[in-house]
Amino acid sequence: MEAAVRQPSGAKLLRILAFTTSISVMSATMFNIALPVIAAEFGLSLSQVSWVSSAYLLVYAVGTIIYGRLADAFSLKHLIAYGLILFSLGSLIGLFAPHYWVILIGRVLQAAGAAVIPAISEIIPVRYFPPESRGRAFGIVMTGLAIGSALGPVVAAFVMSVLNWQWLFCMPLFALLTVPYYFKHLNDKPSGAAGIDWPGGGLFACATALLLLAVTNASWMYAGGFLVLFMLFLARIRTAPEPFITPELLRNKPFVSGLAVMFVTTGIGFALVFLSPQLLANVNRLEPGLLGFALVPAAIATALLGRLGGALADRKGHLFLYFLATSLLAVSFMLMSTFAGMSPVLIAVALIFGNVGQSFLSISLSIAVSRSLPQEQTGVGMGLTAMLSFIASAFASGIYAGIIDRGADAAWNPVNGHPEAAVYSNLYLALAVLHLLLMLGRYAKAARST
Template identity: 60%
Template sequence: MEGAVQRQAGEKLIRILAFTLAISVMSATMFNVVLPEIAAEFTLSLSQVSWVSSAFLLVYAVGTVMYGKLADTYRLKNLLAFGLGLFALGSAIGLLSQQFETVLLGRIVQAAGAAVIPATAGIIPVRYFPPESRGRALGISMTGLALGSALGPAVAALLVSAVPWRWLFGMPLLTLLALPSYRKYLNETPGDARRLDWLGGGLLAGTVALLLLAIASQAWLPAAGCVLLFVLFVARIRSVPDPFIRPDLFRSRRYSLGLTIAFLATGIGYSLVFLSPQLLTHVNRIEPGWVGLALVPAAAVTAALGRKGGKLADQKGFSALFYLGSALVTACFLLLSTFAGLSAWLFSGMLIFGNVGQSFLYMALSNAISRTLPQEQAGVGMGLLAMLNFISGAIAAGVYGKVVDQGAVSQWNPLHHHAGAAVYSNLYLVLAVLHLGILTFYFMQMDRQRRSLQ
């Protein structure tokens, strides 16, 4: 009887989670559309105004693992109430802002609250769904992510055509509609909050924050600070009886390998998000508003196929979904390498393979990693996965930006014939080869080890 109630609660929660994820992703990406307007209003450079997005992602990445750990100790319903309340508070600050510093403060407070949402997305499928049906749950949550990605730029463009850009801060207020349902259906037993290692958590947060600052500013001082705090963090978790992250978590070979593969795959897949607008803008000469529309088909198809991918994982196993996702992503990179720059709408169609494949990869890896975690460490374990995905994306963006800035002196794909897109063609070809390397690594390590345990 208790198991049936748990399953019913899980079905309700995963749909509410998909809605919350869609709103949070929209809120994270909408401001990219209005950065030029903010820069013009406050007389700022592009590098200065970019902190509206950079600061959000920095706090978002740190907050995800913090909420994940707290969820192993406190009731998730209370953390969600706190996080969504902060999300709304940040919205109110932004809506009333008259100075750029207040706009930035609003985004930081928003991120501090919004970080509870990806943490929750990693925890609910683990706690409320058995391994044999977890894939479908992850597929539903991925539908929310994809819908948010598809609707974010389009909704932002529609809103700012009718109202001032500050109204974009109002979007997160919709997440408060989900709070009563979370309070009703989330039912957990809290852990022992008295033994929480706050110092260890602070050292980890400082390490990640300085790492992202070092990447964004390309400066040595925050990089040195990051190394110092990381050394102190490692010493801390090895010297206290109840550390923020238990060292034995990383002694699980399958968990560590899963994180490594997810980190690499996310970094490669981030090229689809980062390079696509650059290519369409600078090579195909597409207006910014149309760039957002060109990215909608891929996100829409990804949302439509999310549940099917989850069901495939449940029926055939997460390795089958991983191989299918890898095949789609590799095919996408090869097609983009061959036809980059020729047609914006052809590019939009080819991007569907990559977006769908990347979502399948994320579902497969999340499913595989979740099965390596003990229940009492599910929150921090999945939070670390989400945090590493953010760090991987930040590093990848820096690398791709430098490569594009340097250009290309030769063309490596003999089938590509658009000189203006040579650097993109070369990048996509290299990424296809790297993805095949990840596929081989997965087969040699994760999949072979899984088979040996059966």
């Protein structure tokens, strides 16, 4: 009965969420196009300047689970208002920043506020919709996420073609327009649950940052620091009265398995957002405006087909959608590997398969993870799911930037005849193989279970 009562309000919330999610994800991804310009302006390498994106994603990720835990003690509408105001404050700092380190401060504050969006985007479909229609709910939200990921570079290209790149910081101001609608349609009441284990959360955040530094800088010192802090974190969650992540949640095998798959596939899929603009700018030499046009078809296709993915999951099951999504992604990466260095029109076609596939995959995995959680662990579990997705994106951006900086000695794809695009072609080929292996592994697991 409760689900039936909440669904009309939930349908309105989904539309608001889709818009807000698009704004927050655009703010995360649109700076990818600006990275070469920022690097040239401040005399930095691509690996160094990639912190404009990876620092945002890291704070965004850790903040997501914190907001998820706060949602048990405070109303969602007040958390959203607080988060969006902080989001806008960071934007104003970045807009007028005179130095690179001030830009990073603005990005961190942006992320600290924007992290409320993925948290509620995972919680609302679970709280307001029953399992049999949850695919449609996640489909609408994931459509907003996919549109934001795809349109970020497009909007960035347009802004940079007529204004300075720092005007990209203005995008979050549009999210403030949604606050009155959340106050109108959210009717949740805080449960008065216990607070957050801040020491445990701090250990987790610092360990994650050190791991990212170890990956981007190939540093054993950072890797060692990560191991020490992560062991302290594991000890903390076993002794804290209200641990940051409960040990029981980590012993939930279906949940942990779903998180692992989501972590890997999100990192792979982030190549579409991070690598493709770099390829078109550095190899095809496209100006920002033309680069944006190459990304428009994928954005349109994702917007049109996102809800279809949710409907397919409800009718045929999330596993069917998983195989369809991984097939589309494998095709996309193979095409990208082959077409790297060729006409941008071919890249635009390949991105359609990839963006739609990534949207379908996110829907499928979100449904699978939500069904593996007991009701009392839904908030923290879905918050952790969103958090790890963004951590995966942060890791991936550092890894991809480091590989691009090093270049390639040989081309692995014999069909691609463009040496200047070899490093991109090799990366896309490796990612296609990874998706095929994941699909075969999931098929084998499904066959054993039947």
